[in-house]
Amino acid sequence: MELIDGNLIAATIIAELKAEVAALPGRKPCIALVRIGDDPASLSYVKKKEKTAAEIGLTSRIILPPVTISQTDLFALLDQLNADPTVDGILVQSPLPKHLSEVAVFRRVSALKDVDGFNTLNLGKVAQEDETGFVACTPAGIMELLARSGVDLKGRHVVVLGRSLIVGKPVALLALQKKAGANATVTVCHSGTTNLPALTRQADVLIAAIGRAEFVTADMVKPGAVIIDVGINRVPDPTKKTGYRLTGDVHFPSVSPLASKITPVPGGVGPMTVALLMKNTLKAYRLQTAS
């Protein structure tokens, strides 16, 4: 079994981006990070993104509207950022407060600055295999992780567990694409799937993104499979100072001995998401400055 080291691969990407950014003339690419309210997870995510941007040499602009902001006011703010030539990428940190529609908010971000890849148009472009758009960071990160670990999906059976808009569906569409590294046969399973273990056991590559702690157990995995664990779940653990530990959607102790390669949690897919956000920001900058 080989551990896929997401921290290491992300660090490589970050170093590549840093070199690219250093070579840019004039102003540096800028990402606007919009965080609404004080959700502790959002706070730490935005902090991590800000820190990584700084490390690469990107500018970040942190915008902190009150948790009570109306959708109209948020739209006005986004329109302003969309029109601002010194802002290349815009990220609205999810989850949003309940009174805001995520799909509507993400759709309001200009498709040209949509570094999160959640705009409807960019999702459509993933289906169309149109590379002018932005791919959402987690699925893009998974594809990079596979490519840089020497896993070619061609002719292989990828089983995606979970059909979310942010991971399951886009990663399924990416794995299906005709381009090099992809070209997989793809099955999407979910909470409504009958006889799930029989399906996941067919996976050459299993991507678990169902959001249930240690859901994937040894009996659900074919020996030799590549396992990508997208889950980040908090499980109570009285032995920890915080009172919990982080675990993925895969039961690592029983599954890892069977896998040919596997991502740990934390340190697998997580760091890739931030790295790909930065890569998207540089792409957005190039789109902006080319137009």
Next chain:
Amino acid sequence: MELIDGNLIAATIIAELKAEVAALPGRKPCIALVRIGDDPASLSYVKKKEKTAAEIGLTSRIILPPVTISQTDLFALLDQLNADPTVDGILVQSPLPKHLSEVAVFRRVSALKDVDGFNTLNLGKVAQEDETGFVACTPAGIMELLARSGVDLKGRHVVVLGRSLIVGKPVALLALQKKAGANATVTVCHSGTTNLPALTRQADVLIAAIGRAEFVTADMVKPGAVIIDVGINRVPDPTKKTGYRLTGDVHFPSVSPLASKITPVPGGVGPMTVALLMKNTLKAYRLQTAS
């Protein structure tokens, strides 16, 4: 084995639409049918659409740019139709001449008038389960065919053979949706799939859209499966006056005895596509008149 009669189901939908249109006050919904050049298949498709529109009481406007039209001029024509308040739906008949980019042309059609459902934004909305958009007519027709034949996909395994943008991918996304009638587990196979028969034999519902005459044979089908044949292939046949016969992607003689339900070719999915185009046109009219 029960034959799924696409002609009959399409006729029911057309009758429903006719009643709806008759009840509309004022001007009738209008579809602009843009046919470029004289491809004989395009000619017959557009004629069929025009005829069905007339039957329902919709207005159609046939526009016949020369086969040499530049992309710029075609864009100008589409912009004019996009802006015309008396045009509700716009269809650009494919295939287009080689010098025109299909994706770019389809993207130029206003998302609000995109009755073909090929605009990138509408494809993204299918992934988002956002019903304000338009679903491409063939995949929408397949879902209607299943629903009106009493096939509930919930908990069933749908195997889609083919990953085209027009059928394979959108029908996979539709079958995955959480809404009633859908909620399937979905596998997408294609020309690059290894061990294809082992996968298609798992299908409770097999949707064949691979564009190869009689490709699906009895050994690829589980007894009792529902078979949807999207293929329309011309096979040389000296006994026919035309010199060819139409056949699907399924070898009907050997597969039909195994199937619980199956669509014939012709008379299965084909007529549904036209019926759903008309349904989309009425939806476009309602969008137009509501705004």
